[in-house]
Amino acid sequence: MPLIHIRTPHLEWSSEAPRHWLDGQPFASHFMNGLSSVFPDGEAFFVRSVLRFRDQIDDPELLLQIQAFAGQEGHHSNEHAKHVDLLVHQGYTALRAQNALLRRVTRFSVRRLPRLSLASTAALEHLTAILARRLLSEHEYWTGMMDSSMALLWQWHATEEAEHKAVAFDVLMRIAPSHGLRAWALASNTVALFVEVVGRVVYMLWKDRLLFRPSVWRDGWTFLFGKRGCLRGLGPHYWPWYRRDFHPLDIDDQPLIEAFEARNRGAFAPRVAVGGR
Numbered sequence: 691m692p693l694i695h696i697r698t699p700h701l702e703w704s705s706e707a708p709r710h711w712l713d714g715q716p717f718a719s720h721f722m723n724g725l726s727s728v729f730p731d732g733e734a735f736f737v738r739s740v741l742r743f744r745d746q747i748d749d750p751e752l753l754l755q756i757q758a759f760a761g762q763e764g765h766h767s768n769e770h771a772k773h774v775d776l777l778v779h780q781g782y783t784a785l786r787a788q789n790a791l792l793r794r795v796t797r798f799s800v801r802r803l804p805r806l807s808l809a810s811t812a813a814l815e816h817l818t819a820i821l822a823r824r825l826l827s828e829h830e831y832w833t834g835m836m837d838s839s840m841a842l843l844w845q846w847h848a849t850e851e852a853e854h855k856a857v858a859f860d861v862l863m864r865i866a867p868s869h870g871l872r873a874w875a876l877a878s879n880t881v882a883l884f885v886e887v888v889g890r891v892v893y894m895l896w897k898d899r900l901l902f903r904p905s906v907w908r909d910g911w912t913f914l915f916g917k918r919g920c921l922r923g924l925g926p927h928y929w930p931w932y933r934r935d936f937h938p939l940d941i942d943d944q945p946l947i948e949a950f951e952a953r954n955r956g957a958f959a960p961r962v963a964v965g966g967r
């Protein structure tokens with residue numbers, strides 16, 4: 691099991707931040723805003739889903755990893771909540787109500803459907819790990835297009851997603867190792883996350899009065915599926931989940947994590963290492 695570090699970044703949130711902060715593109719910026727605005731409640735759901743089963747885990751190493759996972763996700767949740775505050779300040783006020791609904795649904799799910807919630811968490815962690823790998827392995831391209839206020843947030847979050855990508859999966863394999871449950875969880879959550887994020891993009895474009903501008907959607911298609919689209923060519927990382935012998939650590943992200951550390955010395959308060967051998 692790898693070491694997990696809890697980093698506290700020095701992020702500055704300014705109400706002057708640009709609305710279309712990713713390469714000046716409305717769709718691309720709002721796609722990332724959509725993801726970011728889901729994180730505060732989404733990641734609280736991940737932590738609750740995993741902690742719900744902590745008492746049934748007797749591997750001391752995994753217990754430490756769970757603690758580190760909860761610490762990292764707690765920090766992510768807090769920083770993305772500040773981003774939501776900024777988005778609301780910019781006029782996208784319905785995000786508050788959308789998040790209140792998401793909170794109710796996810797809390798109900800953890801209470802009443804704990805195994806499904808845990809499987810969903812492991813599946814969504816697979817998706818965040820794939821996106822993290824894309825961002826970190828092409829960091830110059832992606833962060834080069836971002837406003838400087840956003841570059842560290844996304845790289846830091848991606849790095850920690852890569853670091854803890856196996857924790858929820860390892861808990862799931864001890865609690866509910868059903869292959870069918872795992873497969874269903876990824877299939878359903880892939881659709882659910884995409885629909886949730888695109889719904890938020892539509893809302894924010896509507897608020898910008900850009901919803902019906904064809905060039906915005908053309909640029910959006912290129913951003914998602916074009917030659918260097920952020921979702922293009924992810925299949926080889928996505929599909930192995932459905933194999934019975936899949937494990938998140940089959941793909942080693944350690945070089946990407948170390949490269950991030952080397953690029954960002956001084957950007958964090960002293961980090962805390964938890965777990966690992």
Ligand SMILES: [Fe+2]
Nearest residue numbers: 733763766851
């Ligand atoms: Fe996270």
Ligand SMILES: [Fe+2]
Nearest residue numbers: 763815818851
């Ligand atoms: Fe995560």
